[in-house]
Amino acid sequence: MDKNDSKNIIYRLEKLLPCYLYTGSSPSLLDNKVSNIKNFLKDKINFDTDFKNFNGFEDIDVDELTGYVDTPSLFSYKKVVVIRYIDSTSVVFQKKIADLVLKSNSKNSNIIFIITSLKQKLSPALLDAANKTGKIIKLKQPSIGVLKKWLAGKSKSDGIKFTGEAEDLIIENVNMDLSLLKKEYIKLYDYISSESEKIINEDIIKNLVNRVYSLKIFDLVDYIGKRDKDNSLKALKSLFEEEHNLIGIVTLLHRMFKCFLYIKSSDSKSSVTDYIENNIKVPPYYVGRMVSKYIKFSDNYTEPEILKIFDILNEYDISLKTSTSEARNLIKKLITEILNIKA
Numbered sequence: 001m002d003k004n005d006s007k008n009i010i011y012r013l014e015k016l017l018p019c020y021l022y023t024g025s026s027p028s029l030l031d032n033k034v035s036n037i038k039n040f041l042k043d044k045i046n047f048d049t050d051f052k053n054f055n056g057f058e059d060i061d062v063d064e065l066t067g068y069v070d071t072p073s074l075f076s077y078k079k080v081v082v083i084r085y086i087d088s089t090s091v092v093f094q095k096k097i098a099d100l101v102l103k104s105n106s107k108n109s110n111i112i113f114i115i116t117s118l119k120q121k122l123s124p125a126l127l128d129a130a131n132k133t134g135k136i137i138k139l140k141q142p143s144i145g146v147l148k149k150w151l152a153g154k155s156k157s158d159g160i161k162f163t164g165e166a167e168d169l170i171i172e173n174v175n176m177d178l179s180l181l182k183k184e185y186i187k188l189y190d191y192i193s194s195e196s197e198k199i200i201n202e203d204i205i206k207n208l209v210n211r212v213y214s215l216k217i218f219d220l221v222d223y224i225g226k227r228d229k230d231n232s233l234k235a236l237k238s239l240f241e242e243e244h245n246l247i248g249i250v251t252l253l254h255r256m257f258k259c260f261l262y263i264k265s266s267d268s269k270s271s272v273t274d275y276i277e278n279n280i281k282v283p284p285y286y287v288g289r290m291v292s293k294y295i296k297f298s299d300n301y302t303e304p305e306i307l308k309i310f311d312i313l314n315e316y317d318i319s320l321k322t323s324t325s326e327a328r329n330l331i332k333k334l335i336t337e338i339l340n341i342k343a
Helices: 003-014 027-041 062-070 091-103 124-133 144-157 164-173 178-192 202-208 213-225 231-241 247-265 269-279 284-300 303-322 325-339
Strands: 019-023 051-053 078-084 109-118 134-138
Touching: 003 325, 019 124, 027 078, 027 178, 051 062, 051 202, 062 078, 078 134, 078 202, 091 109, 091 124, 091 325, 124 134, 144 178, 144 269, 164 202, 164 303, 178 202, 213 247, 213 284, 247 269, 247 284, 247 303, 247 325, 269 284, 303 325
Parallel strands: 019 109, 019 134, 051 078, 078 109
Antiparallel strands: none
């Protein structure tokens, strides 16, 4: 790299603010924003030493995070810390991050905070710190209508037709992420171009368009709710093929069975809806579907079985946090125990 390139990189990094807090209702939308930031930083910082990820769905070691933030970089002009889903952390933790963000506003600091949240309601201290040092940016998810309009216009110009079922499924599979929809469309276009009949049906979508990881987890949880052992294990195998932390499965299972208890104890659709909206990270359009599914699935488990499952989930939650190297085996054993339970 010549001196001019180096100066340009430093200039671009100098323009970055100490903190960017992104909020949005879609996990894939937030994750896509982080990916875009990583692409921008490519060749500008040393990713081995100066880019670190923390996830609010997991236990965050505050000392490790603080140590990273406070340690000056020897290899990059700026270093970056990403804290995903900070809304899943405690108010105490958010206050700690707020203090670190304010501290990063000094001239001697070279840290940039990239924070994502599925909720706009966060610690006032964190919101204040983000406002003072950087920007709070709300990422708006396009409506289903916008996605369908884009898909209809693009496919019409290319001489392709989607069946109604195929159109609904591809939008669901990409979790209403327009940028991901555009990528998957290219894959479908390449396939259908060599076919005599230019019609994309539901089976083609199932075979060619991968569901985003967060939806695959929900598929697995749904199969467990149905007590469908074969499909549960198939869905789990699909998740194993991707490099993601699996402890979130335990959290989602715990929340599903808690919904079952709400349904059995009060038979109140509104109480289940409120619980899902406040505790399960899904886009608003998905809440009603989850409520309907959980009301149906709750018939597959008795109340004594659900109470036993809570004990199993708590036991495995502890084991997963202390034995991360055995995560896959533990998750498989957990799911097998739940599906075989009898009160």
